[in-house]
Each structure stands twice: as C-alpha cells, then as structure tokens.
Amino acid sequence: MVSARTCPISSLSAPASASYCPGRRPYGPNIVLISAPERNNTTAGLDWAGNVGGEKFRVDIAWETFSGAVFKTAPHRVLNLVLDAVESAIKEISETFRAAAEAGSSDILKLYNTRKNLVNISPHLPENTPSTRYRLEVVAADYNKNGFLSSNIVGQQLDVNAIDQRLSALEKKVHIDNGEMPESFHELKSKVDNFKEKLENVAHLSWLGLSKDLSIGMSQPFWHKKSSPRKIETHHKRVYERFMKFTKVHVSEEVRLELRKQSFDNWQWDDPEMLILLRQMYIDLGLISKLNIDINVLHEWLYEVYRNYNIVPFHNFKHCFMVAQMMYGLTWLIDLPSKLDTLEIFTLLTSAICHDLDHPGYNNAYQINAKTELALRYNDISPLENHHCAVAFDILKKDKCNITLDFSRDEFKRFRDGMIRCILATDMAKHNEILNTFKSVIPHFDFTDKEHKSVLMMVLMKVSDISNEARPLSVAMPWLDCLLTEFFNQLMMVLIKVADISNEARPMAVAEPWLDCLLQEFFNQSDLEKLEGLPVAPFMDREKVSKSSSQIGFIKFVLLPLFETVGKLFPQLENAIIEPVRDALAYYTEMQRALEEEKARKDSLQETGDSAGQGEKNGLISEIVTSGPNSNMSAGHSDGGARDENSPQHQLPSTSPSSISSSPVMAPTDSLGKPRHLGSQGLMKAGSLRRSSTTQLSSTKQSHDVKASSPS
Numbered sequence: 001m002v003s004a005r006t007c008p009i010s011s012l013s014a015p016a017s018a019s020y021c022p023g024r025r026p027y028g029p030n031i032v033l034i035s036a037p038e039r040n041n042t043t044a045g046l047d048w049a050g051n052v053g054g055e056k057f058r059v060d061i062a063w064e065t066f067s068g069a070v071f072k073t074a075p076h077r078v079l080n081l082v083l084d085a086v087e088s089a090i091k092e093i094s095e096t097f098r099a100a101a102e103a104g105s106s107d108i109l110k111l112y113n114t115r116k117n118l119v120n121i122s123p124h125l126p127e128n129t130p131s132t133r134y135r136l137e138v139v140a141a142d143y144n145k146n147g148f149l150s151s152n153i154v155g156q157q158l159d160v161n162a163i164d165q166r167l168s169a170l171e172k173k174v175h176i177d178n179g180e181m182p183e184s185f186h187e188l189k190s191k192v193d194n195f196k197e198k199l200e201n202v203a204h205l206s207w208l209g210l211s212k213d214l215s216i217g218m219s220q221p222f223w224h225k226k227s228s229p230r231k232i233e234t235h236h237k238r239v240y241e242r243f244m245k246f247t248k249v250h251v252s253e254e255v256r257l258e259l260r261k262q263s264f265d266n267w268q269w270d271d272p273e274m275l276i277l278l279r280q281m282y283i284d285l286g287l288i289s290k291l292n293i294d295i296n297v298l299h300e301w302l303y304e305v306y307r308n309y310n311i312v313p314f315h316n317f318k319h320c321f322m323v324a325q326m327m328y329g330l331t332w333l334i335d336l337p338s339k340l341d342t343l344e345i346f347t348l349l350t351s352a353i354c355h356d357l358d359h360p361g362y363n364n365a366y367q368i369n370a371k372t373e374l375a376l377r378y379n380d381i382s383p384l385e386n387h388h389c390a391v392a393f394d395i396l397k398k399d400k401c402n403i404t405l406d407f408s409r410d411e412f413k414r415f416r417d418g419m420i421r422c423i424l425a426t427d428m429a430k431h432n433e434i435l436n437t438f439k440s441v442i443p444h445f446d447f448t449d450k451e452h453k454s455v456l457m458m459v460l461m462k463v464s465d466i467s468n469e470a471r472p473l474s475v476a477m478p479w480l481d482c483l484l485t486e487f488f489n490q491l492m493m494v495l496i497k498v499a500d501i502s503n504e505a506r507p508m509a510v511a512e513p514w515l516d517c518l519l520q521e522f523f524n525q526s527d528l529e530k531l532e533g534l535p536v537a538p539f540m541d542r543e544k545v546s547k548s549s550s551q552i553g554f555i556k557f558v559l560l561p562l563f564e565t566v567g568k569l570f571p572q573l574e575n576a577i578i579e580p581v582r583d584a585l586a587y588y589t590e591m592q593r594a595l596e597e598e599k600a601r602k603d604s605l606q607e608t609g610d611s612a613g614q615g616e617k618n619g620l621i622s623e624i625v626t627s628g629p630n631s632n633m634s635a636g637h638s639d640g641g642a643r644d645e646n647s648p649q650h651q652l653p654s655t656s657p658s659s660i661s662s663s664p665v666m667a668p669t670d671s672l673g674k675p676r677h678l679g680s681q682g683l684m685k686a687g688s689l690r691r692s693s694t695t696q697l698s699s700t701k702q703s704h705d706v707k708a709s710s711p712s
C-alpha cells in the first residue's frame, strides 16, 4: 500500500528550541517542485535544471516548511544541478531526482506539469522554462502499515530519538529473524540519522544544554555523540554513498558563484554536499585538467580526508570546509591564478583542506602540558600541526587516494614543501613571526621571488584559518560557539589531568572521590578561582570570558593587524574581508558595553538590597547573558537575528542596552542585542544555570594576551 507521505516530522511545527534561522533549509521531508515566486515566499530548496538526452528541462525542488514557519529563501542555497546529458537512461534520471529529493528507493516519484497533469519521468521530458516548472511529489511507502511509526508520534512533538530507538529495536528484531537488513530499512535509518544531524546542527546554535530539554527527545549536539566505531563506520559509508550519488550531477552556476563569496553559509550544507563543493573547487580552478588528476581518485581522497576529521566541536570537517572555502574565495578575489602557478594554487587549497586533519579537540598547550604522545613525538614543536601534515601525507600514500600521482618528482617536492610550510604556519605560536616577516617584504613584494611567494602562501593560509569573523554573523556566531565549546571541553580535560597529577601520590580510594568532587564543582559552575595555580588558560575560564570580550581581543590584536597587512598588498580585501571584521569589532564592543552596563546596574541593585522580585529576574537575565559557555554558546544564530543575513556588513544591535535591562521579557537578549524568546521553558531552564559567584568580564587586554600567547 502506498500513501502520500505523512512523516511525523512534516506535520509538526518547529520544535521550541529549533529556532531555525532564516535561509536555513527547513528539513521537512515533503518535497515538491514549485515555482520560484512561491518558493521565495515560503520555502528554501534545491533547484534542478536538466539537459537529458539533448532535451533541456528545469525543475525546482523545495523542502516544505514546517507548518506555521515561514523561511526566507537563501539565494545561495538554491542549488541548480544539471543532469549529465550522457546519463539519459530513465533509471538514471529517476535516481538523480530521487537523490535530490532525498527520497528512498521505495518512495514513488510523481512529476506534474503546470497543468497538474502527470508527466513521465523519462529522457524525453519536454523542455520547460523557469515559469513552467515541474512539480515533483514524493510519495512514500506507508511505514505505518508495519506499525513502525505509531500514530501517536504523528502530530506530536518531534521525537527523533524515539524513532531512533524504534529503529534500533526493529534492527535487532530483523537481525534475529532474518540475519540480514533490507535495503529500505537502511535507507530509512540513514534518513533518520541525516535528519538528526541536521537538527543537531540547529540545536547546537541554541542554548547549549538547553536544546535537549526544550525539544523533547532531541539528541545532544553532534560532537557529544558517543558513537561506536561501527556506527561511525556506517555513518561514513552513508556519507560516501550520497557523495558518490552527487558526483553524477553538476553543480549549478549559481552555487558555483556563491561558493566564491566570503558570505557563503556552511550551515546550509551537509557533509556529502560539502564534499561535492570541495570537488567543485578543484574543477573550477582547472586543477583537475591542468594537473591531470583522476576525478575518481579525487573522490576517494576527499572521502578519506573527511573520514580523518574527528567529531569535535570546532576542528571538524566543517571547519576544514570553511577554511578551504575562504581560501578558494580569496583565490578568486585577489586573482591568485594570475600571480601563482597551478601547483601553488593546488598546494594552497589542499593545505587548507588538510590543515586540521585528525585534530583531537585539544590544543598544543594541552598536548605539551599533558605530555601526550603527540607532544612527545614532535618534541613539543607544533605537535598538532606536525600531526595534521603527517596524516595528510599518509592519506596520499594510498594509491587510490593519491591525487599527486601524476606529479613529477620535482612537482611533488615543491608541493610537499609548500604544504608543510602552509600547515605549520597555522600554529598560532608562529603568528607574530610570520606576520612580521610578511610585513618586512611587503614594501618590495615581488611575485617572482620564491621566498616572497612562500611567506604570502603562509599568510593566506592563516587568514583563511581564522577568518570566521569576516563572515556574516549568522555564519560566524555558531563557529564561535563551537570554538568556545572546544575550549571548555579542554578545560575540563585539564582539570581532570590536574586532579590526576596532584592525587597521584594518594591511594586510588582517596584520590578518586576528589576527582569526582572536582568534576562536580566544574559542572556546578562554582568558583573556578579555587583552582588557582592550575595551568588553565584564562581564556578558557568561563568565569572570565564572554563572547564579546573574547572576540574584541581576538579581532583587535590578531585579526585586524593580520588582515590589514594583507590588505596593503591586495586592496580588494578591504570591502570583502576587512570591513566586515571592523563591523564585527564595533558590534562586539557594543555588546560588551551593554553587558558591563547591565552588570553595573545589577550590582547597584544588589547594593540597595533590591535583590528580590524584578531584581531577581533581571539578575537571572544578566547571568544568562554574561555567564560562561552555557549561555554564550548559544546566542546569535538561532533566532536569525544577524548583523545582516544578506549582506556581509554587520549591523550594530538594534536594541539599546537600556531596553535590555528594563525588559525581562525581551531579555535575555541574544548577543546581537536582539531579543531571544526563550519562552517559559527556556527561562525555567535558564534558572537552573544560575550561579552564586559574580560574573566577571575580562578586559580586552586579557583576552588578547590569551589569544596572542595561547599555544606557545
């Protein structure tokens, strides 16, 4: 029996915590092909245009919105895929449609013309135009029939975990009964996994730790997943399959152009799609043809790179993609192909992709202090960067992944030297050294000078690595959240380590409870100052750092000096990269001012003994706004309040600081100064985050010291 798809997900309104940002692809599974004007009002989605068997056609695929929610179309998310003319077999076309619509093999695809007549999906599809688009409907096999999705889930609050659990139970049962899993089951499971990942991508933009409670059953952020190796392997396999499916289509002109912009929004794309976009970078830079790279080897190499990024908050595959994308954007912006040779361009892009391979989520300072294997292996000299680079060359050792196979000995040597230099340059301990060398060559910069070019490549690598703040806020802010999460994870690790060390002399029975106490203290967010003297970098101290203080220091003392120096050589960077960073600085400065004002107001309220009632409420608010990662983590992206979604120019908060403090309903403001509507659940949960200690905000200088000196 076949019925129109009524997956529970599509019949839901967006979960409270989901707070999707405008432009984000709403992941309802009902897929329709609709006309552009319609889509502009209500949905975001994929556009497909095709040329099959010599016949041109164009279709739009859009994800239906969650009921009640209206999303702006992110222009760059519209993906035009042009079908290969050669692959004209009916099956290929259906498969391509299926892949784009993320439909399962048991789903039925129905294509309608504008008169709502059914049209055969065949190589002879009549040509259409943007104004006469086809409409594709995905009709699902009825899973309910098997009792798999019971009706009580349908229409209720989204519970992906429940679905997941049911799937696991079913998996076990089928395993016992048949020993073998039907393909349709795998597809369903992969869809649930996919959907979970997408939700989690949104969830981590919400209040860290709150998202779980706000949407019943929502799983933890993706980096918290304690997946078994088998699960990870299965996940990787699915990514590989989707990636390979996508390799059969061409990325549209529109997307290819968007990919060159600094405003590109990675949060709109999942891993297989990002792999396709990385592939596209090599194609569009002419690297495949000029360096005679086998495209299939490139696929295998990209996938292997993907597999070698860890599931950590910041230094993951998505970060690798972003750094590569920035490098790619810069390449076009400053017209590198007219200044560097093909091998050098290849080296830059490849270094960007490989620069954080197998990053464990703990920085060099930790590696060295904890005397990890990496620190021992590399004698405390840039242990991480050395490792990333070594892993990169290890991957290239495998023939099926060796994209340098056709290089001459000399070419390979040049590539290897360049890649080592570029990746090692990303160690922030080398920041000043590299910047100063670059400054010294700028007055007489010569593109024919090997040394000059080499230092330029290192600087471009650094710029790409730390340029999130040059992106629109909606893109940059979640990255800051991820970075802070990683910092705090590391802090926890350091605390455990310290406890470990200081208790080493004691018997296990005595030492262990102390470790528990220490962790308890950490989780209770109690006074970390007690741990004075421990090798804990202040920038990781949730008591001392706020999003704004951290970014003010980073932008003022790291980003701007670097970007402005590069801007001297490439004036094109001024508008595209440097100006947005200046705006970001103004934005964070305003945020910091608002926080300090709020703190002063709160202090004076407490002094006058007015700590009950309204004061209590506002106190809570200010703590949420100013306290550690659990609050700072979240702000910004989720409700879409951005400096400006469509323009790279960041705007200052529109809500004045006074309105923040006077309106508990409006507050907590997100870090944008825009109100965050937490709702009652949010406020209740926020209450449990309260701490007794007074919140300290670090000075700009302090943040700077930390950043500038961090891993050295």
Ligand SMILES: Nc1nc2c(ncn2[C@@H]2O[C@@H]3COP(=O)(O)O[C@H]3[C@H]2O)c(=O)[nH]1
Binding pocket: 315, 363, 426, 427, 428, 465, 466, 467, 468, 469, 480, 483, 550, 551, 554, 707
């Ligand atoms: N505070 C802050 N630090 C950043 C930002 N982007 C990158 N970094 C830091 O810069 C470092 C560059 O090298 P890593 O990738 O090892 O780790 C990165 C972070 O520690 C940012 O936006 N804000």
Ligand SMILES: [Zn+2]
Binding pocket: 319, 323, 355, 356, 426, 465
């Ligand atoms: Zn990096």
